[in-house]
Amino acid sequence: MRESGAGRCGLSGLRCNSAPFPLPGEGGLWRVLLPGYSSEASGCCAVWVAADGMERDLLRQALGFHGPALLSLLRTEQHDNPDFRGLLPPGGPSLEPPREAQHQPPARKEKRIDNIEIQHFIAKKADLLFALSWKPSVSTDSESNEENEDCYAVMPPLEQFMEVPSEDRRELFFRDIERGDVVIGRISSIREFGFFMVLICLGSGVAREISQLEITALCPLRDVPSHSNHGDPLSYYQTGDIIQAAIKDIDRYHEKLTISLHSSALPPRLSTTKLGVISSEDLPLHYRRSVEVASTSETYEKVLHHSLGFANPAVVEFLLGKLGLSESSPPSLMRGLQSKNFNEEDFAFALRKKQSASWALKCVKIGVDYFKVGRHVEAMNEYNKALEIDVQNVEALVARGALYATKGSLNKAIDDFEVALKNCPTHRNARKYLCQTLVERGGQLEEEDNLLNAQNYYKRALILDETFKEAEDALLKLRKHMQVILYFLLTLSTTIKTPIKNIGKGEIIYWLLRLILLFPLFTTHLSQ
């Protein structure tokens, strides 16, 4: 433990001599403290040891809000949890209430029954609530300019309905505004060094009610792009123009803002925003709504219900995307519903596939029985039925292919076998039947004198199964056949000596055929 003098407990803000200071910059490491180590300890609750795997900042925030009672509850509920090691076991020294007034925000109410209930709840669910995996995913359009009324109900700022006093609104505005935010205002005066404008509203996803706060911002001359090669860039602007600009610099203490009209001042995600003069129709929707509500003083709920976007059937999906929540693995605080406990095999898709395969197999079996007794038509019906139930069913494809082959539709058979083999490359029957059918088809082609195609088929069979004897034999036989033709043609060509003028049509065809046939044969012959 680091030795240090009197300091403040990071948890309750009380002075405590024993506490080394938890400095957020130090990797968030806090030290455990037992009250009672030092007689001058003010009875502060234990400072937190870094709870690995948990969001320490969140924990700290929750503990700061609820106070020491939550800490003792957490110890009780989570003492089995290794992620909360560093927690003292229950039965540790009892906590005394701090002597000083609680360092709590004034809004904290007196302890009520349900506060205790809530604390119990938090303690029990702490390992889920503070788990790192719940960090909200930063969605890419979380701060997009799109205030699309058709998709959801665009509402005026919340503080308008809450009627927050202007000093607080001002204070919070200057706390939360950042460089790169887009602001919209009206020019109030133009000087030689730039112009001043009074802010009306914000334009980049942060919406605040600031029009009555009389916040002025200065746009220096160098941040005004020039609109012509000569002349003063400021002459383009007039008092009363509505300007959209980007915040360049903030002096939070003096409440001074500097803005710029150059798009280089914008962050990358907003780089398409148009800066400069805009018209009143371009004012953001939330501001226009806010003006309406100011005059009609409707309630939030009324505005919500009157919005067209609220009735959009897809509003839930849209807003889930905007907030970064997922429908496919939804969060839950019930232990039984954590998505990691779900097994893929129990899902509807997987079950349906398994069931389809099983049903299709039954049909195939019936079909094969029909096939064996020669009732080919019924067999084909059964196979087709099976393939309707399960389109890629391997057994059905192989069986149907065999039926096609038997009936002589060799091409269809080959197609079926190929699809089957693609789905299940290890299926022995599919491979065997495919090779046999390829060779058979090759034989048919050979008889039709379509020798090249025949050769291709034999080769395919051999690629599929190098040990397939029939294919090898057929290929050799074919090649010998082709060699014979080749020599025959060669001898013919050497014996014919006909003058060109007397060449008739039949002979031209014969020469053409010879050329076509001979050239590839030459190449294959040479490549052997």
Added chain:
Amino acid sequence: MEPDQAASAQTGPGATETKIHFKVTRFIMEAGVKLGLRSIPVATACTIYHSFFTATVAPGPYDPYLVAMAALYLAGKVEEQHLRTRDIINVSHRYLHPQSDPLELDSHFWELRDSIVQCELLMLRVLGFRVSFRHPHKYLLHYLLSLRRWMNRHSWERTPVSAAAWALLRDSYHGALCVRYLPQHVAVAVLYLALHCYGVEVPAHAQAQRPWWQVFSDDLSQAQIDQIVLDLIQIYTLDAEIS
């Protein structure tokens, strides 16, 4: 510790019935995930289920699991995410008989399918064909959006209030909150609890004329919020008792 809580579990439906409904709604939620149902149809299915057993003597002659399956089927139709009865039967069969094979296409299967369709008609009649509900989800999402803009963006980014609120809302369907309270009130209460879990203070809460939850639903009172939150926590206590 909580004598009033034990009493509230006895009033209304009996304790065993509450437990049965809890288990069956757990089944609906799990089946919803496995069938790829979105949050709203799952919520509709649970609401239909709770409304049905509020309207009839519970559980009576009705098999709660069959009612749940029919509720899922009906909810898919109402919320335009149609489910096939075959998928519902497969998932339910696997849930009730773990690790078993899917059913064969025999008479038993067709009987099951018929039962679902018949039960669906019965439910429609019991509910007077009023099966379109307003759910808290839309309200909650808009509230979250409004709150996000008001809060400091960094503290919002590091606090998973949206995820916690959404989880609480989804889990609330294990009980019959959807039937007893208005959707806006449920949404506000869920958000209230989520903010409390992380110790988040809504900025300028004390200085404002109206508290934020009053803004979202002007006919709501702190006592009502507390009551809903208590009911919600009670559901989780029930979960711990059952499992």
